[in-house]
Amino acid sequence: MWQREKKPIVGVFGFSGCAGDQLAILHMEDELIDFFTSADIKFFHMAQSHQEVDHVDVALVEGSINTTRQLKELKEIREKADVFVALGTCATHGGIQFLGENEKEFKERMEYVYGNDGKVPKFMDLVGDPLAARPLSDYIEVDFVVPGCPIAKENLVPIYTKLISGLKPVKYPYSVCLECKYQGNDCFLLHGKYCLGPITAAGCDARCPSLNVPCVGCFGPFEAANYESMIDKLKEIGLTEEDAKRKIMMFGGSASEKALGGMKK
Amino acid sequence: MKDLSVEVIARVEGDGGIQVIVENNEVKDVLVDIFEGPRMIEALVRGKTIHEDISLVARICAICTVSHRYVAIKSIEKALKVEVSEKVQLLRYLMHLAEYVESHVLHVYFLAVPDFFRQPSAIALLPTHQETVIEAVTMKKYGTELMKLLMGRKIHGENPQIGGFGRIPTNEELDSFAEKAVEYKEWISKFIDVMATLDIPDYCERETQFMCCNPPNGNFGFEGDSILISTGEEYPVEDYKKLTNERVVSHSYAKRSKYNDKPFSVGALARLVLIGDRLTGEAKEKFDKYYNEKWKLNPIYNNLAQAIEILWAFEEIPRLIEKIKPLPDAEIIVSEVKDGFATAAVEAPRGILYHTYEIKDQKIINADIITPTAQFLDDVEQYIKVAAEKLLKEDNPDTELNLEMIARAYDPCISCSCHMVKLVKK
Numbered sequence: 001m002w003q004r005e006k007k008p009i010v011g012v013f014g015f016s017g018c019a020g021d022q023l024a025i026l027h028m029e030d031e032l033i034d035f036f037t038s039a040d041i042k043f044f045h046m047a048q049s050h051q052e053v054d055h056v057d058v059a060l061v062e063g064s065i066n067t068t069r070q071l072k073e074l075k076e077i078r079e080k081a082d083v084f085v086a087l088g089t090c091a092t093h094g095g096i097q098f099l100g101e102n103e104k105e106f107k108e109r110m111e112y113v114y115g116n117d118g119k120v121p122k123f124m125d126l127v128g129d130p131l132a133a134r135p136l137s138d139y140i141e142v143d144f145v146v147p148g149c150p151i152a153k154e155n156l157v158p159i160y161t162k163l164i165s166g167l168k169p170v171k172y173p174y175s176v177c178l179e180c181k182y183q184g185n186d187c188f189l190l191h192g193k194y195c196l197g198p199i200t201a202a203g204c205d206a207r208c209p210s211l212n213v214p215c216v217g218c219f220g221p222f223e224a225a226n227y228e229s230m231i232d233k234l235k236e237i238g239l240t241e242e243d244a245k246r247k248i249m250m251f252g253g254s255a256s257e258k259a260l261g262g263m264k265k
Numbered sequence: 266m267k268d269l270s271v272e273v274i275a276r277v278e279g280d281g282g283i284q285v286i287v288e289n290n291e292v293k294d295v296l297v298d299i300f301e302g303p304r305m306i307e308a309l310v311r312g313k314t315i316h317e318d319i320s321l322v323a324r325i326c327a328i329c330t331v332s333h334r335y336v337a338i339k340s341i342e343k344a345l346k347v348e349v350s351e352k353v354q355l356l357r358y359l360m361h362l363a364e365y366v367e368s369h370v371l372h373v374y375f376l377a378v379p380d381f382f383r384q385p386s387a388i389a390l391l392p393t394h395q396e397t398v399i400e401a402v403t404m405k406k407y408g409t410e411l412m413k414l415l416m417g418r419k420i421h422g423e424n425p426q427i428g429g430f431g432r433i434p435t436n437e438e439l440d441s442f443a444e445k446a447v448e449y450k451e452w453i454s455k456f457i458d459v460m461a462t463l464d465i466p467d468y469c470e471r472e473t474q475f476m477c478c479n480p481p482n483g484n485f486g487f488e489g490d491s492i493l494i495s496t497g498e499e500y501p502v503e504d505y506k507k508l509t510n511e512r513v514v515s516h517s518y519a520k521r522s523k524y525n526d527k528p529f530s531v532g533a534l535a536r537l538v539l540i541g542d543r544l545t546g547e548a549k550e551k552f553d554k555y556y557n558e559k560w561k562l563n564p565i566y567n568n569l570a571q572a573i574e575i576l577w578a579f580e581e582i583p584r585l586i587e588k589i590k591p592l593p594d595a596e597i598i599v600s601e602v603k604d605g606f607a608t609a610a611v612e613a614p615r616g617i618l619y620h621t622y623e624i625k626d627q628k629i630i631n632a633d634i635i636t637p638t639a640q641f642l643d644d645v646e647q648y649i650k651v652a653a654e655k656l657l658k659e660d661n662p663d664t665e666l667n668l669e670m671i672a673r674a675y676d677p678c679i680s681c682s683c684h685m686v687k688l689v690k691k
Contacts, residue, residue, distance in 0.1 A: 014280065016302035020327030020420045026371065027419045029406035036388045047375065048386035049275040066302020067518075096321050097304040109308035114513050114520075124516045126284075127300050150327060150420045208423045213431035216320045216423060250317060 008164045011043035011056040013077055015063030015070045016133060017095055020150035021088035022046045022062055028153050039164045055080050058163050062087040064095050064135055069128025071139060078140040083163055086142045087156070089149040092135055093220040093253025096149075099132035100254055106132035135254050144169055147201040149218035149251060155203040172202050175222045176215050180206035188214050192237045196247065199225035217251045227259045269653065271669045276376040276386070277677050281517075283668055285653045292657065295650040297642055297672065299517035307632040315341050315427055315602060315622075318629050322620065325634070326678050327420045328371065331364035331412060332613035333620075338427055339488075340620045344605030345427075352592035353429050359585050360415035360425065361487055361611065362578045367408030368614035369533070369571040369578075372676045373460075374401035377568045380670050381463045400452045404575070407449060411442050411582075428598035436590045443583040450579040454547055457572045461555050468661075469652040469671050470562040473644055474524060475535035476508065478612050485536075485543040485577065487612035493539050494524070502610040505619045509635050520639045528643035531616025532675065533570035534560065541573075548577035564648055567674045571614075602627050613637055615676045638677045645675055 014022050025035060026047060035041075042053045059081035065071050078084055086092045099106045110120045110130060123129065136142055144163070146155050159169040176197040180187070183206045188195035196217035197209060208215050221227075227248065234244035248256050271283045280301045286294040306325050310318045318341070323334035335357060342349065374397075375387040384390050391398050409419040414434050416422025424431045475495040480486030491501050492508055500508060509522040523529070537544075538561055541552050551573050560566040608621040616637030623631040648671050656664040 016304055018324050018327040018330070018421075020324070020330070023327040024420060026375070027405075027409050029402045029409065032402060033388070033391070036386075045273055045275045047276065048388070049379075064302070066304065067300065069300055070302055095304075096324055097306070097309060109305040110303070112308040112311075113303065113305045116513065121513055121515050123518070124298070126282075127298055127516060127518060128302075130303050130518075133302070133304065149324065204418075207418055208431070211417045211424050211431040213417065213423045213426065216317075218320070218421065246313070247317070250313075250321065 007038070007040040008057040009053070009055065010039040010041050010058045010060065010164065011053055011077070011081070012041065012046070013043065013059060013061045014046065015061070015074065015091070015136075016066040016097065017063035017088065017090035018150075019046060019062070021091070021146075021148070024148075024150040024153070024156070028157075031153070031157065035160075053080060056082070058083045058085065060085050060087050060160075061136060062091050064090040064097060064133040065139060066097065066131055066133045067128035068131060069126075071131065072128075074136060074139060083143050084141070085144045085146060085159070085163070086136050087146050088151050089147065089218060089220045089251050089253070090135070092137070092142075092145045092147055093251065093255055094133055094135040095253060096250060097133040098135070098253040098257075100134055100138075100257055101132070103132060138254060147172070147203055147219040149220075152203050152205075154205065173223060174202050175225070176200040176202050176204065176206050176209075176219070178202060179204070180209045182206075183210050185209045189233055189237065194234060194237065194239060194247065196230070198233070199227060199230045199248070217248065220251050220253060221248075221255050221259070225259070227256070269665055269668070271665050274669055274672055276379070277673060281672075281677070283649060283672060285649065285668065287657065290657065292650055292653045295646045295653065296516045297646050297649070299519040299642075301518055303518045307634050310629050310632045313629050314627065315345075315624065315629065318622070318632070319427065320423060322634065323421050325636070328368050328678060329364060329613040329615070329618070330421050331360050331416060332611055332618050334416075334425055335361055336609050336611045336618050336620045337622075338425060339611065340607050340609035340622050341427055341624070343609055344607035344622060344624055345600050345603060346605075347428055347598055347600045349429060349598060350592070350595040352433070352589060352595050355585060355589045355592070356415060356430060356433070357425065359582065359589065360412060362582055362585070363408050363411035363415060365408075365487065365578045365614055366575060367405060367412060368676075369575045370401060370405045370408060372614075373568055373571050373575070374398075374405075376676070377673055378460075380666065380673070397456065400449075400456075404449050404452065407442070407445055414438055414442070426597055428600060429595055430597070433594045439586045439589060443586040446579045446582045450547070450576060453572060453576045453579060454551070457551050457555070457569070457576060460569050460572055465563065465565050466667060466670070467563065468655045468667065469564065469648045470559075471648065471651045472562060473647070474527060474529035475538045475561075476524070476529055476531050476617060476640075477536045477539050478502075478610055478617060480540070480543075483543060485540055485545070488610070490610075492610070492617065495539060496525070502619065503608050505608060505610065505621070505635060509619075509640060511635060511639065517642070519642060521643050522635070522640040523643060528647050529640065530564065530644050531637050531640050532567055533574050533614070534564060534567040535616065536612065537570045537573065544573070544577055546577075546580045548573050548580060551576060564645075564671060564674045567676065571676070613678075615678055616640060636678065638675075641675055642677070645672055645677070
């Protein structure tokens with residue numbers, strides 16, 4: 001069998017999240033053996049025992065940064081990687097746990113979950129100090145993103161195969177709304193029901209609207225998301241501005257916070 | 266003598282390590298450290314609607330996304346006094362079984378078994394055990410495809426809703442899964458016999474307590490309104506706080522639990538110890554053949570217990586599909602969102618999962634989620650302590666791997682518990 005002389009070295013890394021993007025790789029059962037044999041997977045601790053790496057051609061990284069320990073590790077991975085790919089909404093936007101600059105809310109949540117009589121214990125150096133959750137791009141340069149909560153095979157495979165072949169991937173510059181039209185679905189918004197399809201990054205084939213369930217925005221906002229028009233539409237069908245913003249912020253993370261923070265209220 | 270450490274536990278879900286602190290050749294302490302950062306899901310669902318809540322809490326964990334979404338729906342429906350149709354109930358049970366196949370196959374074949382062959386991964390077993398690896402991949406695909414059919418996608422599907430399903434699968438779609446289950450049952454059955462021949466190390470034996478949900482009508486199963494304990498006691502799920510006594514420790518972003526001031530186990534092994542005699546069919550035959558008193562002392566048997574549950578799931582799925590097919594489809598029940606408070610529990614593949622919600626003025630105002638890993642981490646530490654003492658005395662060269670195997674046998678779900686082995690010798 002023909003084989004390349006040197007396979008590209010790949011590392012799969014995970015920070016705070018549900019591990020769903022790493023699991024989505026393991027759930028590509030038909031491509032799984034190819035995935036592990038077409039590149040030299042040097043690091044993927046969810047699937048194989050730990051190996052040290054001093055350099056990777058491609059790093060696939062999921063999760064948000066929630067501790068000082070993770071921040072240090074993130075910077076190490078960036079230094080060791082030629083191409084850095086953020087996998088999934090936690091990595092690209094901060095995920096459902098995103099807090100960004102909101103130190104007040106961060107403190108309240110820590111007290112609610114870990115507090116004893118209002119006091120949060122000091123965690124050991126080894127596990128790191130807690131940080132308000134942020135996406136990877138808040139700290140380092142990200143070369144490519146694969147959106148999704150979790151990522152879809154339809155997005156990952158084209159990007160991954162291009163990268164391990166030394167080619168440049170293309171972006172998805174459109175929203176779920178477009179994919180929903182391709183699926184021939186009836187529009188929730190036109191029937192007065194909420195749906196975040198118009199502002200959400202594509203790549204899922206409009207999965208939820210195709211099941212008669214509205215889009216909750218889990219892939220995060222796409223680059224050209226028109227928030228103002230989305231909020232106007234949601235208000236028109238009876239949501240308050242607060243409801244609309246809360247729904248957008250569920251998966252919107254840093255990108256939506258910037259956009260919404262800058263809009264006139 | 267230096268401390269021992271497993272910096273990062275491999276082949277588990279999430280980030281953890283194990284430290285064993287050794288002083289004067291004695292094991293002073295064992296710390297299963299959880300580095301996975303705090304996401305504080307219970308705090309972030311406050312102020313959200315019930316529908317927003319179920320999308321958010323499913324994302325606590327990708328491997329047991331069904332269990333989280335399912336128990337959240339159960340708890341909220343209990344608080345709102347919503348009764349769904351029999352078809353919806355049975356389809357939910359089916360999606361839960363699909364998760365068992367997916368999660369257990371992943372753990373048994375891909376995460377746990379490679380250790381017994383001293384290999385770093387299941388993929389490394391391809392050259393020597395190609396047929397078994399391909400069977401494993403095929404069974405896992407079955408589980409994830411059945412989850413996709415019922416959930417809407419393999420991970421974090423939005424199809425299960427409060428009051429029903431967005432889309433109900435057709436009988437034809439269900440039939441193909443019933444047929445395949447009959448075929449795959451033979452594979453796992455054969456594999457159980459192989460697993461039973463593997464050497465189970467006896468360096469980690471000690472007595473512990475077990476807990477699991479008590480499924481209704483004396484059946485085997487993965488949910489119930491009360492909790493059985495190996496002490497012979499039984500409590501309603503509403504008493505969960507008394508059973509878990511959650512506390513925070515400084516070496517872990519996962520919380521910890523104790524019952525009667527002692528650690529306890531939950532998961533496949535706990536279920537087989539407590540209700541294994543309720544199994545039926547071939548799963549019962551395997552249980553009768555291989556189960557013995559040693560299982561109660563040694564967490565490594567959890568791997569075999571999971572394999573028996575996979576077999577049981579393959580036997581249960583065709584029976585369940587036959588019951589579902591004649592039932593009429595049901596629309597989603599949209600109920601008024603009233604103030605309420607409720608606790609529900611299901612057995613996630615790795616043990617009891619509790620969700621409690623308080624609903625007021627159309628919003629969730631309080632949430633309490635207790636995951637299996639948060640319940641059994643204390644127990645893992647105790648087993649590692651017993652093993653480390655023994656292995657250090659023997660000067661065993663594989664001590665770290667052996668300790669990691671104990672942690673791995675529990676199938677810890679670290680993302681879930683945020684809310685694994687490093688030996689440090691001084």
